[in-house]
Structure formats: structure tokens, C-alpha cells
Amino acid sequence: MKLKMIYTGNPQETKIVNAETGEPIDNIVAVSLEVDAYGCNAILHVREMQLDINNAEGIVAYNG
Helix, strand or coil: CCEEEECCCCHHHCEEEECCCCCECCCEEEEEEEEECCEEEEEEEECCCCCCCCCCCCCCCCCC
């Protein structure tokens, strides 16, 4: 799934949606972006999640 962030300038109206369907992704409470000479990474802070991921690379940090 590809994600799309919609930002209107008002942080309270910011939405993360499925880029293909426009369906909102619930329970994302914050997004952090890291940009360097090699690219950009997004960190999504999610509340109350369940993961079922195949063939993905990433780092999962649990703080709770």
C-alpha cells in the first residue's frame, strides 16, 4: 500500500490516506520526516495497531 499525506497548513486537518483509494488510515498520531543526501524516510507514530507484513524492510521500535 502506498500512503499519501494531505496537509492543508493546519496540523489538526492533516490526514494520511491510502494513495490508491483515498481511504483514511486511522490511528496515526504523528509523522516525522528524515531527509538526507540519500533520500527521505517517514516515521509513522501509530496508536492501537495490528501488523501483518510480508516482504517488507524496516525498523520496528516498541515503546510501551
